[in-house]
Amino acid sequence: MTEIIKANSDDAKILTEITKRSKAYWGYSEEQMNEWSDLLTITSEYIQSNEVYKLVINKSTAAYYSYFEIENNSVRLDNLFVSPENIGKGYGKLLMNDFILKIKQSQRSRIILDADPNAQKFYESFGFTKIGQIETSIIDRFLPIMELKLD
Template sequence: MTIERATRTDSKTLTELTMRSKSHWDYSMQQIEKWRDDLTISKDYITEKEVYKLIDSENKIIGYYSYFLINEVKVKLENLFVEPKFIGCGYGKMLMNDFIERIRKTRTEKIILDSDPNAENFYKKIGFKVIGKLETSIKNRFLPIMELKIKPVASKDYK
């Protein structure tokens, strides 16, 4: 398994993976279609954000994460998705570890994210805390807003 920067040519593959992964949580296809724009990983998105893909030994993308810097000390994890057949196999944790180690090399002190309610416990196990909630388009459904405080690696050579 390797984790490397996604390229613009990965756009369609990452979008399809996102749709399959989101569908894993028993959302209706009608609901997934309503979210299509939000779940689409465009070529421009890959250029503008930090997007890293997990590739298996057959050179297939089986997961990815994306993030962006909010400011010098805060980053937002925007996406973390794994192929449904690999959910629960440790690949999500592998992606999170890579992400955290990558941003620890910057001045980042806080990671924030808006979690799908089905993924909340995954993030809690890593150490994220719920700091708020975000109302969604589905009645009585809220996304937990979560935060993880980290200590940057001591270095004068921040990236």
């Protein structure tokens, strides 16, 4: 059985594990992963203060996404991570479709996100466009800032 349900505070450890394993999947060095450790940690407080939904497959959490409201009737997709053993099975697409539908139903008009460079094409496949970029701690690496207008 596969379902997308709201995460709770007890999910912090598994969501952090998925985040870190998924990020490492893209070949970042151990040193870089250690530098990002705090940024990739999902706390119980984070789950309580943001909208966090997890994908559960046969009672096991396999992926999740999180977002929060920002100004001008917009939301920011903060995280979307799939455990490495589930990458390429369509679960990212399933989560994105669920997320976009939730935002459309909430009458919000825009989604914004900072994409890992490895995920830019994934987001473009849902209609997101690059509207800027942010320099990162890695030399010559930039995060695309992406937007989807829902008007």
